[in-house]
Amino acid sequence: MSLVCLITAMTAEARPLIESFNLKALPQKGLSAWVGEGVCLVQTGMGQQRAESRIDALLANQLGISAFINVGIAGGKRQLGDVIIASSVHDQLSGKTWYPHLPPSSVLSTANSSTISSTNFSDDSSEDAFADTFENEQASCAVDHCAVISVPEPCEHYRSDCVYDMEASAVINTTSKHTDLSRIQTVKVISDNPDNPLDDFSVKNVTPLMCNTLPLVTALVDWLSAESAARDVQDFRGQVNTLVTHITGLCHHSVTETHQLRRYLERFLALNGELPTLEQLGQLNSSQALLQRLNDELNNHAVNY
Amino acid sequence: MISTLYIEHDIAEHPRAKAIAARFPQSRQVFIERYGDVFNQSAQNFRQQKQQPALILAKKYGKRVLPTPAGYHIGGQRNYYFSHMLNCVYDCRYCFLQGMYRSGNYVVFANFDDFFDDIRSTSEEDPTTPAWFFSGYDCDSLALNPITEFTNEALDQFATMPNARLELRTKSTQIRPLLKRDPVANVVVAYSLSPAAIAEAHEHKAPSLQKRIQALKDLQSAGWSVGLRFDPILYADNFKSLYAELIDQTLDALDVDAVHSVSLGPFRLPKPFYKRMIRLYPDSELLAQPMRTKTAMVSYPQETEQELLMFCENELLKRINKSQYFPCVSISNPVNLAESDTTKTNTSENNQSLHKLARRLEPQS
Structure with a gap:
């Protein structure tokens, strides 16, 4: 089962999420992590280095994480408690910027907004209708978006076009080595602003503020869990990898042969809709013979339309 | 959308x-410095983005009009291509754009006027020889027209x-x-x-063959010059009946003598593109079929390719004049395309050479 991983820095940020998603502690020394149905959470501690090392430690557990949401507090020239989704994440130290592929508006829209349906570009009945469809089939985004700038130290240079945090860039930098940018989202809630500067900030306020993020985080978790393209590929590869592991356990394959076997089985599955049974593969006493047999099968596969 | x-x-x-932006009043707008910051960044998933593409409005700098590869033409001496848009609204599984771009988002270069200025000055470089300009290498020329209105402007300019x-x-x-x-x-x-x-x-997501033929018919009836591009030719065990029917069906619907040009091309992809496409679509039946990897290019086994192309060429030449026919490779030696760029890619498979290699392919649509 693939998991959506929530990433927070502080305990106070994690608490409402753990409760909301009914997560149970993952018993592992040195790692504050929780897991539940389809969701896990890691609390990294403050700052970029901690974020990177804790995420790496979590990924080493091979839990089957396929998407990440960094959730936490940030400062900005906005109302306390406002929730934003990051349209970009900028690391102030390195100058690097990431642009996550944002979810469809429908995911972020309020319940009464219209839903997006896919446009059929083959419909030539009317161009005007096409254009109307193209324009109108959009839902309004109830959740605002803006740039998130990650800084090494807390700062009070509040701006209206971005918010400041301390971990988002480390999270995206680490997790983008594991998955693509449509499966890494950043959600922030405003915890300090010019009227309520950091000096007035209290950790006590974090948990109630974080509750504001729950509807968006839940919607993102649902969307990321259901997203079909990634799931299709993951399921497809999962099936193939299971058989590869089984076969290589029975019959030694070199690394190159294992790669070859994997691709042959992928092709077999793509062409036939199912993998070969062990009976079909015959005697598994020679990797060369097996690969030859599969290659012959693939070359002789009928292609008809 | x-x-x-x-x-x-x-x-x-x-x-x-x-x-263009006003057509999407409810979309979120994100302002950026250069389109490449979004379009070319790493850790993107073309397949995922294709399901919900973003639209990037950009300004095209630098060379906007480029020469086509040697040998690519439909009868002209001077041949160029331009791309006012990157990526396509359709999702054809054989399309090289899947392997060329990291992103499935659409880029529209809104400074059409600069394209037209460059086209005009290029055409005027040699007033005695007509210059051909091909649109549709990196996008479909018409599909996003309701949004960009590119066609109207292009036609006004070319007139x-x-x-x-x-x-x-x-x-x-x-x-x-x-029309x-x-x-x-x-x-x-x-x-x-x-x-x-x-x-x-x-x-x-592309219109059916029937609708495309109807569009060709409507255009030709209205006096427009039309061309037919049978490219890529894809293999099937029953390819003879499929392609014979396609050629007949298309030509029966048209005034054949008035067809401007007909071209034919095999399925072929630069090797790095093919590898990327397999990573994106390991479940694709088309990409699972037997292929020949020859140096820089992937294509059908030579015998298969030759059989496909010769059959289609013969069928076409039963109905059209040789003067209308422009094969994308020499049918008697179809491997020449696969081999022609070998040295470039062997020395360096950087993006520049990949783009050069991609230009050996037909326009996307």
């Missing part, structure tokens, strides 16, 4: 960019450039802007065509 609009600061105040010729390569049936006006003599609308069953299986 477009939930996110990325807009370059440099183009944000351009009237055309504003007009005033007697020494220039334009090919609009497409699978789209968005032909109303053409609403008098034909422009130096413009050819060229349709990419595949047998109906193959189109249905692999040309996702």
Whole structure:
């Protein structure tokens, strides 16, 4: 089962999420992590280095994480408690910027907004209708978006076009080595602003503020869990990898042969809709013979339309 | 459909960019420095983005008009291509754009005027020889026209450039802007065509063959010059019946003598593109078929390719004049395309050489 991983820095940020998603502690020394149905959470501690090392430690557990949401507090020239989704994440130290592929508006829209349906570009009945469809089939985004700038130290240079945090860039930098940018989202809630500067900030306020993020985080978790393209590929590869592991356990394959076997089985599955049974593969006493047999099968596969 | 609009600061105040953005009043707008910051960043998933693409409005700098590879032409001596848009609204499983770009988002270069200026000056470099300009390498020429209104502007411009010729390569049936006006003599609308069953299986979101043929018919009836592009030719055990039917069906619907040009090309992909496409679509039936990897290119086994091309060429030449026919490779030696760029890619598989290699392919649509 693939998991959506929530990433927070502080305990106070994690608490409402753990409760909301009914997560149970993952018993592992040195790692504050929780897991539940389809969701896990890691609390990294403050700052970029901690974020990177804790995420790496979590990924080493091979839990089957396929998407990440960094959730936490940030400062900005906005109302306390406002929730934003990051349209970009900028690391102030390195100058690097990431642009996550944002979810469809429908995911972020309020319940009464219209839903997006896919446009059929083959419909030539009317161009005007096409254009109307193209324009109108959009839902309004109830959740605002803006740039998130990650800084090494807390700062009070509040701006209206971005918010400041301390971990988002480390999270995206680490997790983008594991998955693509449509499966890494950043959600922030405003915890300090010019009227309520950091000096007035209290950790006590974090948990109630974080509750504001729950509807968006839940919607993102649902969307990321259901997203079909990634799931299709993951399921497809999962099936193939299971058989590869089984076969290589029975019959030694070199690394190159294992790669070859994997691709042959992928092709077999793509062409036939199912993998070969062990009976079909015959005697598994020679990797060369097996690969030859599969290659012959693939070359002789009928292609008809 | 477009939930996110990325807009370059440099183009944000351009009237055309504003007009396009105004068509998406509810989309979120994200302002960026350069389109490449979003379009070319790593850790993107083309397949995922294709399901919900963003639209990037950008300004095209540098060379906007480029020469086509040697040998690529439909009868002209001077041949160029340009891309006012990157990526396509359709999702054809054989398309090289899947392997060339990291992103499935659409880029529209809103400074059309700069393209037209470059086209005009290029065509005027040699006033005695007509210059051909091919649109549709990196996008479909017509499909996004309701949003960009590129076609109207291009036709207005080419109508005033007697020494220039334009090919609009497409699978789209968005032909109303053409039918609403008098034909422009130096413009050819060229349709990419595949047998109906193959189109249905692999040309996702594209109009059916029937609709494309109807569009060709309507255009020709209205006096427009049309072209037929049978490219890529895809293998099937029953390819003879599929392609014979396709050729007959298409040519029966048209005044064959009035067809401007017909071209034919095999399925081929640069090797790095093919590898990327397999990573994106390991479950694709098309990509799972037996292929030949020869140095820089992947294509069908030579015998298969030769059989396909010779059959189609013979069928075509039963119905059209040789003067209308422009094969994309020499049919008697179809491997020449695969081998021609070997040295470039062997020395360096950087992006530049990949792009050069991609230019050996047919336009996308």
